Amino acid sequence: MNSTLSTTSAAIEERFARRAAARLTQGTQDLPHDIAERLRAAREQALARRKVVRVLQSAPAVLQNGNTAALSGWWTRIGSVIPLIALVAGLLVISALQEDNRATELAEVDAALLTDDLPPAAYTDPGFVQFLKAESASQR
Template identity: 40%
Template structure:
């Protein structure tokens, strides 16, 4: 129904624009008065618009909600996975770093508790001796 009203209003506008030069002063004054009345009525009627906004699929059941602005749930639906990914990456990094430090500490403890002097480990001949001894 609204579409037909818009088409009719557009046709009236075109007809008035085409015959604007042929209209009398009385007709122009009555059209101006009708326009003022229409604008006054339009100002008194509040116009509200509802926008359908899709939610992220699977975040809160999917579907459509009628909202006037994006809610903090929508923003959280985007930011939460990013935040979880960053925290997970930092946790994995810390765990691997702790494993590496523990491994190096074990090697240092084994070297320091051994009876050989540290210079023996730096000698290339000693490495060859250990390789032959292991066979």
Template identity: 40%
Template sequence: MNQISKSYRQHDISPTLDLAGQRMAQRLLKRVDDIDSYTLQRLRAAREQAVDQRRSVLVQEAQIRLAVASQSASGQTLSLPDRPSRWQQFSGIGMLLALLFGLWMIDTIQSDNFAQDAADIDNVLLTDDLPPAAYLDPGFKHFLKLSYPAETL
């Protein structure tokens, strides 16, 4: 344990503080064999707390960066405007009008199709050799079943 392992440090630590930390680490390493077990346990616990705290700070920074990246990828900005801009209002109104126009067109087409289907049925009934009342007669239904039996497979 006489070697100080150099690791990559964050750039947010001042060089003076970093140098002081390195000196402190060297002094502790020289005297590590003279430290009693109670003090070593306290140092280990303090180190674990410092590492956990730094880890939580890094996790929070990563979450913030991820949120900013996802918002910038979706075209949103990080600032929260009080009200939408004029272009957002116009685009929202335009989308609403397009939706209403589409619904009106669907209703119109379905109404026309229903009217056309009803007109075709009326045309067949009125131009057929049988009167429309024949289709309502239960005896005629029985006659059709006997005359044209369903084919069995």
């Protein structure tokens, strides 16, 4: 990869910031003195905060002792397993609810068949079960 063609995001951000600052500086020439001073003070505060953030980002991470690192890794593993357990539990609950609903539906059809007076030929009709389902749904 050619190093002259590759520019980091920090360099792009820096160029954008310089162009934005130049445009803002050009626009302040027509402003009254008190507003220009307030803008200058705000810029200095922003630069001071930017320097603090840059220092914090470049500071290396320090572990106090080995137990902290081991405990942190343990909690990370537990944290990654908990969503998996929740997913499996949710799937099991959904499966159980669907089985229960299906059993209830079949029980309603069977009860309707056993309590109704019908000719024997009606029981062999393939659309009869659909008729009973539609009828029980309309009664609810």
